Amino acid sequence: xxxxxxxxxxxxxxxHGVSCVGQVLRGxxxxxxxxxxxxxxxxxxxxxxxxxxxxxxxxxxxxAQGPAGSPLPILFIADTQGxxxxxxEEALGLNGYFxxxxxxxxxxxxxxxxxxxxxxxxxxxxxxxxxxLLADAIVALPGAEVRVMDLRAMARITRIxxxxxxxxxxxxxxFAPGADNYWRMGGIHAQWRxxxxxxxxxxxxxxxxxxxxxxxxxxxxxxxxxLAASLARQVCDAP
Amino acid sequence: MNRIPGKSYREATARQRVAGxxxxxxxxxxxxxxxxxxxxxxxxxxxxCSFDDGVVVGQGRVEEAVVTxxxxxxxxxxxxxxxxxxxxxxGALQRAVRERPTAVVFCIDSGGVRLHEANAGLLAISEIxxxxxxxxxxxxxxxxxxxxxxxxxxxxxxVARLCDAVVMSEEGRLGxxxxxxxxxxxGVEEFDARDRALVWRVTGGKIRRxxxxxxxxxxxxxxxxxxxxxxxxxxxxxxxxxxxxxxxAVQDQLTARATRESDLRxxxxxxxxxxxxxxxxxxxxxxxxxxxxxxx
Numbered sequence: 001x002x003x004x005x006x007x008x009x010x011x012x013x014x015x016h017g018v019s020c021v022g023q024v025l026r027g028x029x030x031x032x033x034x035x036x037x038x039x040x041x042x043x044x045x046x047x048x049x050x051x052x053x054x055x056x057x058x059x060x061x062x063x064a065q066g067p068a069g070s071p072l073p074i075l076f077i078a079d080t081q082g083x084x085x086x087x088x089e090e091a092l093g094l095n096g097y098f099x100x101x102x103x104x105x106x107x108x109x110x111x112x113x114x115x116x117x118x119x120x121x122x123x124x125x126x127x128x129x130x131x132x133l134l135a136d137a138i139v140a141l142p143g144a145e146v147r148v149m150d151l152r153a154m155a156r157i158t159r160i161x162x163x164x165x166x167x168x169x170x171x172x173x174x175f176a177p178g179a180d181n182y183w184r185m186g187g188i189h190a191q192w193r194x195x196x197x198x199x200x201x202x203x204x205x206x207x208x209x210x211x212x213x214x215x216x217x218x219x220x221x222x223x224x225x226x227l228a229a230s231l232a233r234q235v236c237d238a239p
Numbered sequence: 240m241n242r243i244p245g246k247s248y249r250e251a252t253a254r255q256r257v258a259g260x261x262x263x264x265x266x267x268x269x270x271x272x273x274x275x276x277x278x279x280x281x282x283x284x285x286x287x288c289s290f291d292d293g294v295v296v297g298q299g300r301v302e303e304a305v306v307t308x309x310x311x312x313x314x315x316x317x318x319x320x321x322x323x324x325x326x327x328x329x330g331a332l333q334r335a336v337r338e339r340p341t342a343v344v345f346c347i348d349s350g351g352v353r354l355h356e357a358n359a360g361l362l363a364i365s366e367i368x369x370x371x372x373x374x375x376x377x378x379x380x381x382x383x384x385x386x387x388x389x390x391x392x393x394x395x396x397x398v399a400r401l402c403d404a405v406v407m408s409e410e411g412r413l414g415x416x417x418x419x420x421x422x423x424x425x426g427v428e429e430f431d432a433r434d435r436a437l438v439w440r441v442t443g444g445k446i447r448r449x450x451x452x453x454x455x456x457x458x459x460x461x462x463x464x465x466x467x468x469x470x471x472x473x474x475x476x477x478x479x480x481x482x483x484x485x486x487x488a489v490q491d492q493l494t495a496r497a498t499r500e501s502d503l504r505x506x507x508x509x510x511x512x513x514x515x516x517x518x519x520x521x522x523x524x525x526x527x528x529x530x531x532x533x534x535x
Contacts, residue, residue: 056490060486093400100489125361173358174356216329229326
């Protein structure tokens with residue numbers, strides 16, 4: 001949490017009030033254009049049903065608070081090692097808790113809240129899918145680790161040698177961990193450098209005009225994901 | 240062959256499921272095998288490709304009503320989602336917003352992200368989630384069918400629970416992390432993935448139906464899944480509301496479940512507490528449904 005406080009000092013020089021309960025961040029930050037909501041996780045949280053419920057309640061509260069007519073932007077902080085792994089969470093139906101969180105995020109979007117995610121730390125697989133990855137704009141901070149699985153585990157499961165995967169990862173962004181790979185594929189909109197003015201960059205993102213999900217097009221433009229956009233279009237236009 | 244009443248849904252291919260679920264000869268495929276939309280990423284690894292990349296999308300009819308249908312092929316790479324596979328699903332969902340079918344029928348049979356193209360797969364599932372939420376935002380319901388050998392896991396387990404209704408068979412499985420993953424990371428004491436009976440008591444159709452996650456539990460027959468679709472036309476004609484009140488109500492239900500089932504690790508404990516009986520795991524589907532209804 002200490003690292004996050006330093007981050008908020010830098011993002012919101014005008015002030016902030018973010019509390020941390022059980023790895024869940026909730027609060028506000030002040031921009032030059034007013035307050036925004038802050039919701040997220042810290043310390044590489046393994047997202048279980050309890051955390052997912054705290055996040056979805058925070059999103060619902062942000063929507064309920066208003067003010068009606070001019071919904072405040074919401075900043076998501078993504079820092080997760082993925083979903084919690086246990087038989088209990090599976091029996092309980094953790095996937096359903098994630099789906100509910102995703103529906104709450106969509107509910108906020110539909111009511112005009114602009115959604116921005118900052119990845120500060122790790123963004124892994126299921127924990128990222130249900131929350132941070134659903135924002136309108138996704139930004140990786142320096143040192144952010146984004147992945148589905150590390151290459152050694154991937155080698156074990158796919159039965160492709162680790163050396164071969166490492167060699168392939170030099171030319172292809174399609175499977176290896178790394179924020180840069182996700183940027184090339186359009187999954188991350190921006191990567192900020194340490195020397196930039198993050199408060200100013202954040203304001204640009206928080207008050208950007210709403211737009212549709214254009215990540216596949218972005219991936220095509222950046223050359224990291226050549227088929228996703230064109231194939232979806234082909235299906236849309238098929239006779 | 241699409242009207243053999245006893246034909247197993249689990250054993251059927253994606254194409255047989257499509258044929259068996261829809262009115263006879265009503266299916267029109269979009270970007271079918273003739274288009275040769277294969278995965279360049281599997282090819283780069285020297286692995287076998289499929290001309291449909293493991294998913295069938297198109298439109299057809301259920302009792303004359305037009306539906307969009309998406310069917311994953313569990314027998315190709317575990318139904319896992321890669322760039323092409325995911326783009327076809329997303330395209331079908333976007334098209335549904337434009338063409339406004341009665342519903343989207345989503346036959347999920349997938350372990351989630353295809354690791355050989357993991358980043359593309361994760362992004363594709365995120366895009367599928369956004370597109371599916373947009374379909375529902377247009378008022379069109381999405382009905383998930385989970386009865387294939389790969390179940391619905393990983394990101395596709397989340398997608399299944401985004402749907403407005405979930406039809407499952409007892410043999411279907413629904414979860415987030417597969418038992419093998421939990422066993423590998425947390426140890427065999429946490430979850431013995433080879434104990435098939437335990438796997439079904441934790442992830443199978445009966446526990447999902449008991450918790451209310453599966454809307455209906457049907458026998459493992461194509462004709463039973465088709466009959467469920469016919470009833471959903473009447474019981475789930477529009478997408479679930481996403482008003483603040485509706486979302487808060489779900490929040491409260493899920494919170495209550497997490498509190499009530501704080502030590503749930505086996506479906507049998509749930510059935511014991513509900514008084515379903517020690518033989519709940521062995522009851523046939525009709526008997527199980529009857530007992531659940533009696534206790535409701």
